[in-house]
Ligand SMILES: Nc1ncnc2c1ncn2[C@@H]1O[C@H](COP(=O)(O)OP(=O)(O)O)[C@@H](O)[C@H]1O
């Protein structure tokens with residue numbers, strides 16, 4: 305059963321039950337109301353004739369009684385079937401719509417009736433009769449006679465049925481209209497629900513089939529709207545993960561293949577050299593290249609393993625009191641000759657009286673090495689690199705801050721937020737970038753995170769970038 309049908313049924317079934325119960329309740333209330341009304345009317349007509357007879361008997365006017373009795377049936381037919389008065393002297397005045405002689409039956413009943421009674425019975429002709437029998441007495445309790453009026457119960461029932469059939473007709477109409485409206489409304493609702501779900505299903509399938517630029521165009525303020533927004537966010541993440549995978553594959557293959565190719569090539573060269581007596585210097589150069597390639601491989605593999613270890617929370621820190629200024633001076637001095645050879649200026653500014661921090665010194669060295677390495681990598685000739693350390697202005701005096709600023713190629717704001725992601729590398733612009741792995745800054749991020757610090761980047765495209773990190777003085 306599809307969603308649309310399910311939704312429609314779930315609206316229509318309870319609605320139908322409500323309509324049926326409501327209709328039944330209205331129908332029976334209307335039926336008893338009509339019955340009560342007609343019975344009241346019947347009672348009132350009887351009382352009217354009773355008082356008319358009473359008046360006539362006061363003046364002992366038999367003719368008037370006869371007139372009353374004879375006028376009742378023709379006027380009120382078919383509501384009243386017969387009327388009779390049996391006087392104290394057993395004289396009977398009688399009227400019946402078919403004029404049949406039923407005097408003897410009345411005499412018998414009148415004799416029994418010195419008290420008011422009502423009775424329902426079936427007449428000889430098969431009609432159901434509701435009969436009033438009531439004695440008429442003087443104020444001194446002298447018996448004057450008995451008034452008997454037979455109302456047609458069938459007629460009363462028929463009137464009730466007619467009244468009820470009008471209302472039942474209306475209820476049916478209202479029910480059909482309500483049902484049609486509900487059917488229409490439920491279908492529209494189901495349609496508006498199912499359509500975006502179908503769009504989402506199609507988009508999900510596209511992602512499953514490997515399509516990259518997938519976006520669902522649903523803008524609604526409800527849960528489906530938020531599902532669509534979440535879906536689009538997810539699609540962006542999938543795309544990013546996909547491109548991250550691509551850059552991972554390309555950097556891994558480059559970082560593995562090129563040193564391996566160098567090792568392979570120079571091993572062949574050295575084997576030839578043994579046979580053909582190559583000069584010693586040439587053989588030494590080959591060995592150095594093999595050594596460099598092996599070091600490059602080791603560093604790449606170590607980076608990947610370190611990162612995985614830190615991410616899995618398996619990395620154990622060896623904390624001690626670290627003088628950040630001293631570490632900066634030490635690492636910067638290692639880069640000085642490289643900077644000089646590339647015609648870049650490298651300087652450091654360390655605030656006086658900077659407190660030491662509780663940290664893993666080797667890891668802090670790794671952070672500064674990575675940042676300075678990048679600064680040299682992403683700057684051009686005559687650019688300047690400054691590394692500075694001070695008490696943090698943003699996080700307060702319990703933190704020290706280290707900045708590595710350069711006047712190099714710079715970063716956009718969007719890239720500044722992403723460079724710490726694993727394997728992320730800014731796409732090559734006019735500046736021809738040296739190859740990298742995109743792992744250095746992820747390692748920086750993980751190390752600073754382990755130290756409960758913060759790291760972030762700022763920059764302007766073409767003007768330079770600043771990488772900043774803050775470390776708490778007291779450590780963990
Ligand atoms: N100082 C910098 N100036 C401009 N861009 C930088 C700088 N440092 C890092 N980046 C950008 O961040 C990316 C990620 O850096 P990193 O994780 O160290 O990887 P890699 O150095 O191997 O490319 C770099 O590829 C580069 O695009």
Ligand SMILES: [Mg+2]
Pocket residue numbers: 674677678740743744745
């Ligand atoms: Mg790097």
